[in-house]
Amino acid sequence: MPSIEVGTVGGGTSLxxxxxxxxxxxxxxxxxxxxxxxxxxxxxxxxVAGATLAGELSLVAALASNQLVRAHMQHNRKPQAPSST
Incomplete structure (x- = not known):
């Protein structure tokens, strides 16, 4: 991540x-x-870069094992349209 900008002074860092x-x-x-x-x-x-890399690796693993699609289908909250067959 060659151009990441983070701050440890000022802004909301005193909250x-x-x-x-x-x-x-x-x-x-x-x-x-x-x-x-x-x-x-x-x-x-x-x-931040390490956490981003971990998230990306997790995403790739979920895609490779088809868990991402399965989880989306399982937790889909849209009502299913009636089939027209």
């Missing part, structure tokens, strides 16, 4: 839920180490 999530992955706020600006944002980008 309790967002701050707690950033604390869980260890990348809240600005990097405190001198000479290493953006380290927390880079870590957050890695977390």
């Amino acid at each position: 309790p839920a967002q701050a707690a999530c950033l604390d869980v992955v260890g990348c809240r706020g600005a990097t405190q180490a001198p000479g290493r600006p953006g380290e927390n944002a880079q870590q957050m980008a890695k977390v």
Whole structure:
């Protein structure tokens, strides 16, 4: 993911839920180490990229095993049209 943009400072990062999530992955706020600006944002980008990759792998596995179609058919909430046979 060459151009992913994430932030760990400003915006909603000071809200309790967002701050707690950033604390869980260890990348809240600005990097405190001198000479290493953006380290927390880079870590957050890695977390987002990893989660995206996991989701894509799960999707491919569901498609390959026909589980995606089966789940959609099972949980389809549209009323079935009466057949005209």
